[in-house]
Amino acid sequence: MSIRTICVYGAGALGGAFATKIAHALSDEVQVSVIARGAQLAAIRENGLSVVYDGENHPSLSARVTATDDPSTLPPQDLVITGMKGHQLSAAAEGISSLCNDKTRVMMILNGVPWWYFHADKESRFAGQQLPELDPDGRLWALVDPRRVIGCVAYQGAEVIEPGRTKLNGKGRFFLGEPDGTLSDDLNALAGLLGRSDLDIRPTARIRDEIWAKLRGNAAFNPISALTRSLMVDMMASPELAQMVRKIMNEVQAVGTALGCQFQSSADEQFASAHGFGPVRTSMLQDLLAGKALEIVPLNGMVSALGKLAGVPTPTCDTILALTKQLDVENRR
Structure with a gap:
């Protein structure tokens, strides 16, 4: 895979950070472009992109x-x-497709279950099944094509603090994987390129394990934070909310396990580590306060939907899903 041109489609917080780091480190060998809109687009055109770090001795x-x-x-x-975000992708399918030729790869940084999840899946009995909840009319499957995809699971707190300027919470780490589980030449070439851009890249043959490991936390903290407007430290300080977090983590782990995921730690271990979180504002809470549509289906809706598919009950997730969906409607109203 020869990488000379890169387009970041959706230059918000994390996308903007990727574009900034790649362009800053590799300007002599890679031409970077971004798709953005509104105030973000205007700021990028006028002043470029920038990244600052929260509480770290790291240059901007x-x-x-x-x-x-x-x-x-x-x-x-x-x-x-x-x-x-996952609920925004279907509308962008044609635009993404217009940027592709026969050899283009599409690296998708997504929270939650992605639209391509069952493509080339070897762990469940649902290989090749499409997910209309995430790709309602099959536009992503047809126009982007899951064979182009390289999955990315990101552990990186990021927030746009003003148009064109992103604040990062630490350096973060990023798991990359092919849907078919191969450590392909393309995957290794991409990991090598991004690794030279001050990004901690970790190729994996089991990207779905990483999807579920992160979802176990996101499916709990994101909706509860939006419903209560709480920071992560405040959720864990409340015995009632913390107990709800634990229940959701257990349900997510049960669904992931039923679909062939292998968790490297238990839900109880992840719950225990969550007591160390500081005053972090989740992405869903950020969207709620900004009046944006919430990322409900990839994070919560798919836990319930795949639970039904696999025959795993998810009563707490189902309740949180109903509440968060109505919150989204009323917030945007």
């Missing part, structure tokens, strides 16, 4: 990139990195 970074809201104005890319 800045970079100039090509920025547009119309992907059809860009040529086909060697690599497309999506920084959009």
Whole structure:
């Protein structure tokens, strides 16, 4: 895989950070462009992108990139990195497709269950099954094509503090994997390139394990934080909320296990480690306060849906899902 052109489709907090780091480190060998809109697009065009770190002795970074809201104005890319949330992707399918040629790979940074989840899956009995909850009319499957995808699970706190400027909570780490589980040449080439951009990249042959390991926390903390407007430290300080977090983690682990996921730690161990979280504001709480649509289906809806598919009950997740969906409706109203 030769990577000379990279487009970050959705240059929000994490997408903007990726574009900044790649362009800053590799400007001599890679041409970076971004798809953005509104105030973010205007700021990037005027001042470029920048990254600052929260509480770390790490220099800030800045970079100039090509920025547009119309992907059809860009040529086909060697690599497309999506920084959009799962509920935003279907509407972007045509735009992402316009950036692809026969060899383009699409690295998708997603929380929760991705639309391509069962493509080339060897661990469950549902290989090849599509997920209409995430891809309602099959546009992603048809236009983007799951064979292009390299999955990415990101452990990186990020927030846009002003247009064009992202604050990162630590350096973070990023798991990359092919849906078919191979440690392919493309995967290794991509990991090597991104690793030279101050990104902690960890290739894996079991990307679905990483999806469920992160989802176990996200499915609990994100919706509860939105429903209560609580920081993570405050949720864990409340015995009632902490107990609900534990129940959701256990349900998520049960569904993931039924689909062939192998967890490296138990739900109880993850719950215990959560007591060390500080005053972190989850991405769903950030979206709620900004009046944006909430990332409900990939994080919570799919736990319930895949639980039904696998025959695993998820009563706490089902209740949280109903409450969060109505919260989203009323918040946007």
